[in-house]
Amino acid sequence: MDFSFAHAPLDRAEHLRTDSAALARLWPEARVLVLDARGDARIDAHGMPPALDGTVVGKRPASAVFLGLHDAQGWFALPAIDAPATLDVPATIDLRTAAAQWPVREATAFAQARAVLHWRDRHRFCGACGAPLEYARAGWLGRCTGCGIEHYPRTDPAVIVAVTDGSRLLLGRQAAWPAGRYSTLAGFVEPGETLEQTVVREVFEESAVRVTGCRYLASQPWPFPASLMLGFVAQAGPDVPQVNDELEDARWFGVDDIGLALGEAHPELKLSPKLSISRWLIAQWHAAQT
Numbered sequence: 029m030d031f032s033f034a035h036a037p038l039d040r041a042e043h044l045r046t047d048s049a050a051l052a053r054l055w056p057e058a059r060v061l062v063l064d065a066r067g068d069a070r071i072d073a074h075g076m077p078p079a080l081d082g083t084v085v086g087k088r089p090a091s092a093v094f095l096g097l098h099d100a101q102g103w104f105a106l107p108a109i110d111a112p113a114t115l116d117v118p119a120t121i122d123l124r125t126a127a128a129q130w131p132v133r134e135a136t137a138f139a140q141a142r143a144v145l146h147w148r149d150r151h152r153f154c155g156a157c158g159a160p161l162e163y164a165r166a167g168w169l170g171r172c173t174g175c176g177i178e179h180y181p182r183t184d185p186a187v188i189v190a191v192t193d194g195s196r197l198l199l200g201r202q203a204a205w206p207a208g209r210y211s212t213l214a215g216f217v218e219p220g221e222t223l224e225q226t227v228v229r230e231v232f233e234e235s236a237v238r239v240t241g242c243r244y245l246a247s248q249p250w251p252f253p254a255s256l257m258l259g260f261v262a263q264a265g266p267d268v269p270q271v272n273d274e275l276e277d278a279r280w281f282g283v284d285d286i287g288l289a290l291g292e293a294h295p296e297l298k299l300s301p302k303l304s305i306s307r308w309l310i311a312q313w314h315a316a317q318t
């Protein structure tokens with residue numbers, strides 16, 4: 029599948045999260061994704077996430093999150109404020125740029141690091157009693173220092189949908205997007221809702237088009253900041269789209285327009301970037317038409 033953050037994941041080696049001796053052995057030669065407060069990653073002279081050279085002494089910072097293993101090397105995520113001096117390099121890269129420039133494994137690990145560090149940054153206190161959390165399991169568990177309940181990293185499910193009436197594809201655009209940019213419709217799952225119900229509700233809310241059936245295809249972690257995109261294709265009648273305040277426009281596009289836009293040759297229509305599952309869903313639909 030031709031989109032980012034879904035391939036070559038690290039072996040999360042969950043059993044090592046509580047093995048402090050094993051993590052201590054991995055640390056001196058670890059690959060470390062050092063993220064600043066914006067969620068951008070520090071890069072070395074080669075533009076890649078730096079690795080420790082084995083000479084680092086002292087303890088692994090308590091804020092280091094164990095991401096997993098690749099071969100025998102441990103990979104960690106670390107807030108820049110806690111980075112050892114040897115990792116204190118000034119240059120950074122944002123995740124969207126890294127998705128286009130880095131090897132797949134590094135980009136996928138960056139997405140993992142960004143998601144888990146964002147969770148921790150926004151969940152420093154217990155939602156039940158307000159006391160600070162203390163992190164355990166190498167960063168994957170926040171335990172309340174007041175009432176003792178456990179908090180785990182959150183990810184927010186959202187559906188993203190290629191809606192077709194059989195011969196055309198429904199795309200929409202937000203007012204803030206670059207001129208000509210259209211994308212598949214998307215929206216967050218609400219509590220108590222099935223994914224299929226979310227597909228029907230979101231498409232109707234955003235475009236007044238009624239979905240009659242849908243099928244799940246694939247998913248993509250989307251840590252901007254905390255989503256999991258669940259990709260669907262859905263069938264609908266040829267309703268005339270009507271937008272409200274969420275979208276500036278929604279309309280049906282034929283196979284020729286979509287083909288030109290996928291080849292970056294359409295004079296007006298621009299699709300989402302190649303890293304996104306949105307573009308992949310559109311390409312899947314197009315391939316099935318031709």
Ligand SMILES: [Zn+2]
Binds near residue numbers: 156
């Ligand atoms: Zn509490």
